[in-house]
Structure formats: C-alpha cells, structure tokens
Amino acid sequence: MCIIAATVQCSTGTGRVATDRMMLIEQLSLMVKRHLGLDTFTDDLQYSTKWAIYESPLGGRGLVATEDIKTGEVLFVDHPLIYGPRSRTKAQAGCTVCRKIDSDSFFKCSRCSLLLCSVQCQNSDVHFGDCSIISCWPNKVPIEEVDDTLLSRALTSIRAVLLNEEQRNLLTSLQAHVLPQHGSEVRNLKKYFDIPIQVEQFMSFVSCILDANAYQMGTPYGKKEMSFRGLYPVSALMNHNCVPNTRYTFNADSQMTVKAVKPILAGSEIFTCYSGMLWGTPARRLHLYTTKHFLCTCDRCADPTERGTLLAALKCFSPECLGSLLPLHPLKTNTAWRCLDCGLKVPNNNICAIQSALGSLVGSLDFENVLALENYILNRITKFVPRTNQIVVDLQCRLIWEIGEAEGFRWNGKNLFIILYS
Template identity: 40%
Template sequence: MEAKIYEDKSEETITRNWIIKTSELGGRGIFASKPIKRGSLIFSNRPLAVGPRADFAGKTFCSICYDTSYSCYPCEKCAMFVCSEDCANSQQHANECAFVVQNWKLKRNSEINTKVQAEILIYIRLLLLNEEQKQLLSLLQKSKNSFSAKNLDLLCSEYIIPEEHMKLIKIITSIMIVNSFRISWNANGKKTPLRGIYPFSSFLNHNCVPNTRNVFKTDHTMLVYASKDIEIGEEILTCYTGILWCTPARRCQLYKTKQFWCSCERCKDPTELGTRLSALNCLNRECVGVLLPITPTDPKTPWNCDNCNKIVSCQKIGAVLSVLGSLVGTLDVDNQFRLETLILERLSRLVPYSNHIFVDLRLRLSFKIGFTEGLQLTGILLKFSKLTPFQF
C-alpha cells in the first residue's frame, strides 16, 4: 500500500513517477511507478529545516547565511552569531531570536560557542515548524537505538531548556539520526557544512552503488536525478556516504551515523567491483601486488596479496590505516595547490593510485582549481596530466 504523505502542489509532485511502500531493506522506500530514464529528474525536495553539521563546526559562522568569518558577532538578545545588519534584521533571525528569548534562558556568564550554535539551530527550526510540517516530520522513521544525551547535555550547558522541549528534542534527535542528509557546500570552504531534513528524500534507502545522484541548489533544495535507467517496481536508492570512500570507511560511517552495517554487493566484493578503492600495497617491498580484504564485511578479516598470496592480520592492517590517517591529516588540500612531496611519496609506498585517498586528493585539487578565480581548469589539468602524482 502506498504511504500517504503531505502533498505540496509545486514542482516536487507535478510529475509523479514513484510511490512509497514497504522495502525489503527496512522500513519504507521509494519505488519507480513508471520507467525512469537515466539523467532525468525524479523529484525535487525542499527541506523542512536546515542547520550546520555539528561535527564540522570549528570556525565562527553566521546563523543565517552560514558564512565563516571573524566579523561575526553574537546577538545581544539570543547570543546567536550574525555577520551583518542584513542577517541580524532578517525575518528568520527575528523568529529564532524571539523563540529563544521567550522559551529558553541563556545561563549567566555563558558565551555560546560554535559547537553549541551548530547543534542548537536545527532543533530551534524544527520546533518552529507549523502543525502540518510537524505532522509530516512525525511520519519519518525514528532510530530504534537508545537516545544519547550527549547533544542534549551540550545544549543545557549554555541554556536553561524547559522539560517539554527537551522531550521533543529527544524525538527530533532520533529522527535526524536516520533521516538527515549532508548538504553539498561551496568548494571554496567559506561556509560551514550543512545538513537538512527532507520529507521525500528521507524515504530513500541506501546502496553503495545507488541509481540516483543528488544535486543541491543555492536555496538547499535537493534535486534527485536518475544515474541509470530505473525499471517499474525497482527501488530508487541513494548513497548515505561518500560514494568514492573505501568499504571500511563507508561501513563504519554508516554504522556510526545510521546505525547499520551495509552488506550490499559492493561491500561484499574485495575489489569493490574492480575499483580497488580499499587496496593497500603489499607489505613485501619486492612484491608488486596489492592487499585486499578476504571477507570485507568482517572487520576482523585478514587481508591477502593478489600477487604473492601473503596473508596480513587485521591488526597489522589497522596499524597501516592509522599511519595513513596521520599522513593525510598533515596535507593542507584546502589552502594550497602544491602538496608536500615527501608525504605523497610516503603515501605511495603504502597505497596504490587506485586507493580512495589518491582519488580524493585528485578530485579535491581539481575542484580547488576550478573554483579559483583567474585559473583555467582545462589548461592546468592538461599540465597535471603530464606530471607524476608527486609533482602535484
């Protein structure tokens, strides 16, 4: 039976080629009711609410336009940061400021920090939804795991929050765990990363090889396009993680954020459908082979060299991954074009160029160049194509 959900008579629902029904993957999913051609728009979806991603909140940012700037200053009434008179005088800030002033009390001598603001904004916006929007929010799946009070403790460290609102925040948290989407943000890094709750998109289930791709407009509307032909009755799927992440990273992130272990065909394939994004160089320096997990869905699986058949324990693999994480953490991709040659050389000893780390570095540098004024991406990429990875 098709689920009944709120119908918005806008572009999202003018041409409906999908239905919502029970999914074998769990809960409800979206299925094609008509053949959908590759590249076609399936639906566009405005968010119920948007807010910063608390895990990336480091710099001071404006609560209205999300610009990260040292010129941001706290509102005298609600303590939320704004960057200009335009943002301070906006209707959105007026509504949110009034809500805080009327319902919550800032603790004496407290100075709200970016972590608290990042956590608090999306709660305020969901609490301010109208009744029809709240009804739609209540239809979304909730997390079955016990509630963690960590984020609530963070909010209460700065504000005195009524018990009624704390109960609602717990419910909202269980909804966000399952349904929130990361919103693509500008490549120049001048805005804080965002997340949003999307009523239709929340019914999209996950696959590590999805048949859709998401595009976000400047107003945070999500456009969902078919990345392949989709047949009638086929479930429409998205990817909850970075699609170019390696299997261990994807599975850990899915468990951490969505509380399930993925076991799709890509996750079960040691080569990741031939991409070898997870591959590590064989620990035998004289061998030209790569190490791949024997059973990728088992975190304790040993890894095997595809050339010399050397078996490496998960403990040694863990040590290698730890070193890789430290090396990658020292690279400043966001602020420079030329990366440290010695670090790249060390990386190349540990992983082949098919590894997701090198794939990510190449793409991030390309985006950096493409969004830099005065640079021509085509010419520079042509120049890069003649260089080794160490000369980047």
C-alpha cells in the first residue's frame, strides 16, 4: 500500500529525501525479512523470494518482481501482527477468542467485560493477554456495565499494546489514515475506562493503520464466525489494481498465502485488489474512495464494459430494447449512462436511484432460505438487471457458498444456477 513516512514528507532537498527514502526502504526490508523468518536459514521454507520493496510510481512503496514469476508460484506466506474483530458498527457479536457466534452460553468476563463462549476460551492465552491489558485500566462505570460490543470493536487495536518493540516498529512503518472518521472505536472506550494518554494515542494510531491496511480474514467453508480482520504487514505493502496479478488464501492458522495468478515479469509491480473483484466499477470505485481514500483510474476502471464482463450493466429503460446500459465516462463519478444497443442516454441521478433501490432489495433478502433465494434470482432480479450484473453474480456466489457441497444439490452448468436434483 502507498506508504510515505512522515519523516520523508517533512524532509527538504530532493537528494536528502531520496537518501532518506532509500534508508527507510532498507530498514523496512530488514524488518519484513525478520517478520517472514527469511533472516534465518530454514529447510521449511516453501518458496523463494523473487520480489523486493521499492518506491512505486503510484506513490509510496510497493512490491516489485526481481525475477520472472510463474502463474501459481507462492510469493510469500504472511502472518498477522495483530488480528481481532472488525470495527464496523454492524459487526455480529461473538466470542472474542474462538469467533463463535451461535452459542447459548455467552458471558462477559467479570474482569474485562469481553464476550466469551466458554471457560476454555476464558482460560486461553489470547484472553489472558486481552484481559491483562483491559483490567489494568481503572473503570469509570461498574465493569458489568461496559458495552462489550464497543469493547470488541476496539479489541484489535487493544491487542497491539502487547507487541514488542520490533513488531511495533514494523506496524507503525505502515501507512495510516489519520482522519476524523478513523479511530472512533478507541475514542468510545474513554467513557468506560481511564486509559493512560500514551496508550490511548498509540491505540488510536493503530486503529488508523488498521483501517488503511487490514485484510478481512477468511472463514472456513460451512462455518459461521464473527468477522475478523488481520494486519498482514507484507501483504499491506502491495498496491491496488482492479485486475491484480496475485490472489491470497488463508489456512486454519490464519496464515495468508499470496500466489501469482498470471506471469509477472521481472521489474513489474505486484498488485492485490482492495475491493470486491466481482463488483462493477461504480461500486468498486466508491468503496475504494470511502475506505482507502483514492479514486482508481486503472485500465479496468476506464473501460465501460470492464473487459466485456458488463458487471455494472443495467437493463435499458426503453421497453422495446433488450440492450444494456453502461457508463459513458466511467472515470467521471457523475457520468451519464448509454445503451449499447439503442443509444438511449440516461442521466446519472436516474441510475443512482435504480442502484440504491437494488441495494435495498438485496439487503432485505433472507440468505438462509436458499431455494427462495434461487427463485428470487431467476424470477425477480433479472427483470431489472442483465444476468451479467454484479448482483446476480454475487447471489450466485452466495448460493455456491451456502449449498455448494450440500447433499441433494448439484451445479447446473447450463444457466449457472444450482438446482435440486432429487
């Protein structure tokens, strides 16, 4: 991710700035090597590093291939410096240790007020660490009155307090979004606890770093778990492209494996995608703007058809036409849309109204009722949007996720829907 440390931004004189930047990149490279365990000889290593940290032409730092990399090659296996519940307000409550959300025996720890599901989770090393930090802060209200949801939202930042100096250095060398909308979860804690000012400032800063760099962590197939995020420092160094040349997966130990999905030539930048790969351009650009504060201008964003996928397409408003509407100038946020077949032009505010109505429709769906969901896709949503539209694609993916390996269902390759065969 684009990172320019404050010391570099404040330096004067281009020669001096260049030297400082080189030094910072060298220091960071050493810290990253140690983090990945590449500084000691080991037989276990499953990959050889064919990349380096460099100053990206996109601004800040990035990863660049130092040798040609083949499709499928592992670039690195990263592990989180810190991880924990996501900070978003709609996060589902669950055990702060094992992520379980469907227990009948949830209780709040009597020392720290964090939500737990069992004595086993309460006695775990993870909870011992969390509890040792929180229970040290004098509470302003009786501990049982502390809102465990607010506490859970701040927990990932709280966990950074236990990092050692080297881990802290690596963490704070990453880019931070120091803006008023970031860090509210830490500020919310002040009504419950007297937190030492340096600790509060550090946690607020960590929260800004998390918002800029954290990855949503994977959930094993078929498991319903509280949504967690992890700070993977090497992965955080990859810049964004809407057609990335890597993909990542998580194993049961929360390690993130990053692999090449296409050949990457020596000297080329290594990219990941910070947004939904299967979202259309308007949704992707809005998400990148609100969460990462930039407007992407990559080749895919500039192409109205998104390489022929038509992910953002809407059905033409003209009743006689079967064509699709697409943005005329996708890099302009208020662009008019035009039908590919009949040329009908539609102003941007009409398109926004349709998109917001579709968003509410999808928000009201019951994803537990799989057959009703399939029926919904077949009979209702495709009246308003072409089958290429991201909503249809997203619902298909959710169906696969829900019943992909369920007894009695199989994939119908013809129309891409899953059907009951018995």
